[in-house]
Amino acid sequence: MSEVKILSVSKSFNSSKVLNNINIDIKNGELISLLGPSGCGKSTTLKLIAGILNPDEGDILFDNKSVLKLKTEKRDAAIVFQEYLLFPHMNIYENIAFGLKVKKIPKKDVDSRVSELLETIKLSSEKYKYPSELSGGQKQRVAIARALAINPKILLLDEPFSSLDINLRNEMREFVLEIQKKYNITTVLVTHDKEEALIMSDRIAVMLDGEIKQFDTPYNLYKSPKTKEVANIFGERNYIKGKLINGVFKADNINIDLNNNESYEEIEIMISKEDIILDEAKENNCNIATIAKKRYVGDKTYYEVKYNDYTLKLSSTNDGLEIGDNMSLKFNSHNIKYFCEK
Numbered sequence: 307m308s309e310v311k312i313l314s315v316s317k318s319f320n321s322s323k324v325l326n327n328i329n330i331d332i333k334n335g336e337l338i339s340l341l342g343p344s345g346c347g348k349s350t351t352l353k354l355i356a357g358i359l360n361p362d363e364g365d366i367l368f369d370n371k372s373v374l375k376l377k378t379e380k381r382d383a384a385i386v387f388q389e390y391l392l393f394p395h396m397n398i399y400e401n402i403a404f405g406l407k408v409k410k411i412p413k414k415d416v417d418s419r420v421s422e423l424l425e426t427i428k429l430s431s432e433k434y435k436y437p438s439e440l441s442g443g444q445k446q447r448v449a450i451a452r453a454l455a456i457n458p459k460i461l462l463l464d465e466p467f468s469s470l471d472i473n474l475r476n477e478m479r480e481f482v483l484e485i486q487k488k489y490n491i492t493t494v495l496v497t498h499d500k501e502e503a504l505i506m507s508d509r510i511a512v513m514l515d516g517e518i519k520q521f522d523t524p525y526n527l528y529k530s531p532k533t534k535e536v537a538n539i540f541g542e543r544n545y546i547k548g549k550l551i552n553g554v555f556k557a558d559n560i561n562i563d564l565n566n567n568e569s570y571e572e573i574e575i576m577i578s579k580e581d582i583i584l585d586e587a588k589e590n591n592c593n594i595a596t597i598a599k600k601r602y603v604g605d606k607t608y609y610e611v612k613y614n615d616y617t618l619k620l621s622s623t624n625d626g627l628e629i630g631d632n633m634s635l636k637f638n639s640h641n642i643k644y645f646c647e648k
């Protein structure tokens with residue numbers, strides 16, 4: 307385990323800048339994710355940490371020492387890719403033992419380390435099987451055990467679950483979390499899956515166009531994104547433009563008390579789907595919305611409602627509403643976030 311610092315790192319390929327002034331400070335034993343759309347520079351960042359690539363500018367420190375001059379094999383960073391890249395002609399035991407043998411570790415120490423890892427990945431009884439005889443999840447477990455065998459300072463995971471089906475993916479996420487906590491190993495996970503990043507990370511670096519837009523805890527990123535572009539990474543939200551007058555948001559036919567004393571001429575509020583609440587419409591209730599669309603997804607139902615000139619999207623555990631139903635509308639005002647120009 308190790309503390310990792312990426313300091314003002316930039317990288318270009320063929321004079322096109324793919325990373326611009328990246329700064330990430332990873333604590334000992336922390337699991338962070340690099341989250342962003344395809345091409346934003348996640349894998350390049352991982353390769354810079356591993357030493358597969360070198361930055362044009364900036365520095366990378368492990369435990370406060372620059373590793374830029376160290377080759378990949380000297381950095382003690384283990385990388386696991388989406389494709390398992392196991393050696394097909396070696397059995398599971400030999401695959402896991404490979405890095406230890408290269409380091410000329412005595413046979414009895416190799417044996418005890420590999421046995422411990424086989425137990426951790428629950429494949430002790432399969433140790434003489436070859437990769438072709440394993441399921442996708444088992445292969446990925448072997449790939450992680452092989453990476454951990456050499457006791458790396460940092461574990462780098464490049465979209466390790468994307469080729470697995472959804473049930474296996476959930477199982478592998480839990481497995482990696484368990485193993486990461488057990489060995490307290492500093493880990494960087496590359497993913498484009500927001501749910502995966504939210505579930506697994508101590509902190510998430512949101513990357514867009516080669517820049518870190520926000521580096522924060524899952525909770526803060528979801529509840530208090532600094533910008534709309536970061537908010538949108540974590541799913542569709544509702545946005546309404548209006549004014550803020552002494553803490554009361556005002557737009558056409560909408561007044562929401564945000565419980566503060568601030569005033570802005572132009573702001574845009576962001577309301578998450580789960581913060582719009584539908585209730586039975588009462589006779590004297592003026593906030594009436596009509597259900598326009600319904601999408602049932604099992605544990606919740608997504609609705610689109612028309613409220614005056616607004617179309618709002620919300621999620622509810624109530625799956626019994628139908629298109630055309632009139633419902634009263636409420637907002638969870640304490641969860642409303644706003645973006646403004648002073």
Ligand SMILES: Nc1ncnc2c1ncn2[C@@H]1O[C@H](COP(=O)(O)OP(=O)(O)OP(=O)(O)O)[C@@H](O)[C@H]1O
Binds near residue numbers: 345351
């Ligand atoms: N060796 C290379 N030579 C030239 N361009 C490259 C090289 N590696 C990456 N790029 C470019 O750099 C940009 C960032 O690539 P990178 O693989 O880091 O993105 P990513 O966020 O990991 O994307 P994905 O999720 O699709 O893997 C892309 O435009 C890519 O085409």
